[in-house]
Amino acid sequence: MTKPSMNTRFATAFEIRAAIANKAVTAEVVTRDVLKTIREEDGNIGAFLETFDDEAIASAKAIDEMIARGEELPRLAGVPVALKDNMLVKGHRATSGSRILKDYVAPYDATVVARLKAAGAIIVGRTNMDEFAMGSSTETSAWQKTFNPWDTSRIPGGSSGGSCAAVAAGFVPIALGSDTGGSVRQPAALCGIVGLKPSYGRVSRYGLMALASSFDQIAPFARTVADAALALEVIEGEDERDATSVSLSETTVPELMSPTLKGVKVGVPKEFFIDGMDEDVRSTVLAALETMREQGAEIVDISLPLLKVALPAYYIIQPAEACSNLGRFDGMRYGTRAPGSLEASYLEARGEGFGREAKRRIMLGAFILSAGYVDAYYKKALAVRAALKTQFDNAFKEVDVIVGPTSPVVAWKVGEKFDDPMAMYLADVFTVATNVIGIAGISIPCGFAHGLPVGLQIQANHLEEGKMISVAAAYEAATQWHEQVPVQK
Amino acid sequence: MDFNIDHVAKLAKLTLTPEEREMLATQLPSILDYIGQLKDVDTSGVDPKAYLTSATNVFRDDVVVRNLDERDALVAAFPKRMGDAVEVPGVFAE
Numbered sequence: 338m339t340k341p342s343m344n345t346r347f348a349t350a351f352e353i354r355a356a357i358a359n360k361a362v363t364a365e366v367v368t369r370d371v372l373k374t375i376r377e378e379d380g381n382i383g384a385f386l387e388t389f390d391d392e393a394i395a396s397a398k399a400i401d402e403m404i405a406r407g408e409e410l411p412r413l414a415g416v417p418v419a420l421k422d423n424m425l426v427k428g429h430r431a432t433s434g435s436r437i438l439k440d441y442v443a444p445y446d447a448t449v450v451a452r453l454k455a456a457g458a459i460i461v462g463r464t465n466m467d468e469f470a471m472g473s474s475t476e477t478s479a480w481q482k483t484f485n486p487w488d489t490s491r492i493p494g495g496s497s498g499g500s501c502a503a504v505a506a507g508f509v510p511i512a513l514g515s516d517t518g519g520s521v522r523q524p525a526a527l528c529g530i531v532g533l534k535p536s537y538g539r540v541s542r543y544g545l546m547a548l549a550s551s552f553d554q555i556a557p558f559a560r561t562v563a564d565a566a567l568a569l570e571v572i573e574g575e576d577e578r579d580a581t582s583v584s585l586s587e588t589t590v591p592e593l594m595s596p597t598l599k600g601v602k603v604g605v606p607k608e609f610f611i612d613g614m615d616e617d618v619r620s621t622v623l624a625a626l627e628t629m630r631e632q633g634a635e636i637v638d639i640s641l642p643l644l645k646v647a648l649p650a651y652y653i654i655q656p657a658e659a660c661s662n663l664g665r666f667d668g669m670r671y672g673t674r675a676p677g678s679l680e681a682s683y684l685e686a687r688g689e690g691f692g693r694e695a696k697r698r699i700m701l702g703a704f705i706l707s708a709g710y711v712d713a714y715y716k717k718a719l720a721v722r723a724a725l726k727t728q729f730d731n732a733f734k735e736v737d738v739i740v741g742p743t744s745p746v747v748a749w750k751v752g753e754k755f756d757d758p759m760a761m762y763l764a765d766v767f768t769v770a771t772n773v774i775g776i777a778g779i780s781i782p783c784g785f786a787h788g789l790p791v792g793l794q795i796q797a798n799h800l801e802e803g804k805m806i807s808v809a810a811a812y813e814a815a816t817q818w819h820e821q822v823p824v825q826k
Numbered sequence: 827m828d829f830n831i832d833h834v835a836k837l838a839k840l841t842l843t844p845e846e847r848e849m850l851a852t853q854l855p856s857i858l859d860y861i862g863q864l865k866d867v868d869t870s871g872v873d874p875k876a877y878l879t880s881a882t883n884v885f886r887d888d889v890v891v892r893n894l895d896e897r898d899a900l901v902a903a904f905p906k907r908m909g910d911a912v913e914v915p916g917v918f919a920e
Binding site for chain 1: 829831834835837838839840841842843846849850853854856857858860861862863864865867869872873874875876877883884886893896899900902903904905906912914915916917919
């Protein structure tokens with residue numbers, strides 16, 4: 338008699354969990370199927386750096402034993418999940434896409450990892466990323482390239498390109514990335530899936546290698562808004578190990594989403610439609626707004642003038658914080674120790690271990706924070722940040738959510754922007770403000786331009802994920818873009 | 827704005843290859859020009875420290891929590907060690 342099986346490719350977390358809970362298939366069969374698919378199909382995509390086969394199968398068997406004992410199943414029981422290479426999974430390598438951490442083994446679980454495990458998720462492996470999460474194309478990884486499942490001659494976006502591609506290619510229903518300036522929302526847009534950046538402080542950063550400590554948030558990718566909300570439910574919440582995490586008066590529960598656009602005030606800042614953005618992307622997003630209007634939303638034109646300087650402000654504060662955070666990579670307590678005197682050792686370990694983009698940002702940050710320049714750059718940027726927050730707060734008094742394009746362009750060809758850092762930085766022009774002021778943002782698929790996915794970004798004020806998720810789910814239900822998947826070769 | 831690449835590399839404790847030095851010496855000044863546009867933004871009356879969430883200092887009880895296998899893993903990661911201590915080059919040595 339053949340063992341019951343399930344086609345896990347492109348399945349959602351809800352579907353997989355239900356099939357396992359209903360005993361239509363075992364968690365072990367699901368996990369083995371997922372690992373097999375990755376082995377056979379990830380060669381062309383390059384999403385995964387490593388799969389944790391033994392541990393995944395053992396976790397799956399543990400779920401099957403729970404079922405056999407008739408125990409109540411946790412929220413993500415048997416659901417395969419992938420993690421970006423900058424999140425610590427005890428006993429496994431984590432390199433943040435960098436040579437400087439090539440031999441580093443995580444001594445503990447990140448809080449989100451512990452919560453996923455407690456929820457019964459099967460951690461399938463770690464995914465590719467731009468080195469130290471700096472980038473918008475995943476091309477700066479020290480290890481390999483990741484390709485866009487919709488067109489493998491193109492980039493998937495970045496820096497969480499591996500986690501994004503893993504979901505977009507249908508290998509796993511949920512993957513975690515980290516979003517500091519758009520590193521989950523932008524690839525989600527370029528790969529036609531959901532990417533949800535929580536409000537700052539909503540999800541613990543303990544066990545996430547820090548890039549910019551006042552911007553970073555761990556952020557889920559998924560095929561559907563409901564799956565993204567489920568992932569958020571499991572990972573969110575105050576953590577005594579992250580002093581910047583906040584206590585939530587309202588937790589996420591996907592089943593209580595009540596998707597609706599009726600009567601919702603959707604603010605559209607004119608600053609989100611810039612010269613130089615792709616015309617077909619512009620018209621696709623405008624069509625999405627029209628759909629929202631048809632579904633009962635009130636589209637309100639607004640203006641947020643400081644959005645024009647959000648990107649420069651971001652590229653002052655972020656490199657400064659990154660330079661500070663990357664100071665710990667000196668080869669002393671972990672990583673590769675270089676020989677010689679203390680100074681020589683630092684210079685060599687860091688010179689050898691860091692790639693070009695990391696060096697670029699560290700240098701920028703060091704300059705920005707140096708004597709004589711810190712007031713003109715860093716402190717000025719902090720003031721702009723405060724003023725930008727005030728502008729958004731005032732806008733949110735008039736509208737429920739703020740909507741616009743996630744990315745000014747569709748996925749570009751591998752290598753096309755690699756040698757032009759400013760061109761790469763401009764890819765995040767619509768996403769950085771969300772991190773700068775710490776509010777919530779989600780990208781959902783809203784159509785295609787030039788045959789490639791386009792993302793719609795919906796932002797809500799700090800800790801108002803409920804509104805954001807409800808609007809996103811309503812738009813998703815009305816359009817079904819998420820049903821479209823990359824053509825199988 | 828006076829960008830001295832060698833001074834900044836020293837602050838950042840980075841060695842640059844000749845190619846990297848040349849690339850960064852061209853790219854960084856133009857990035858600095860781009861971000862320098864902030865100087866024209868009117869932020870009079872805005873306190874740079876005004877951006878704060880509702881969080882204030884967060885404290886926990888001063889109680890030791892022993893986690894020995896995590897400690898062992900941390901020690902095992904030291905590139906050079908003497909017993910349980912990380913061995914480093916002399917701070918004041920030449």
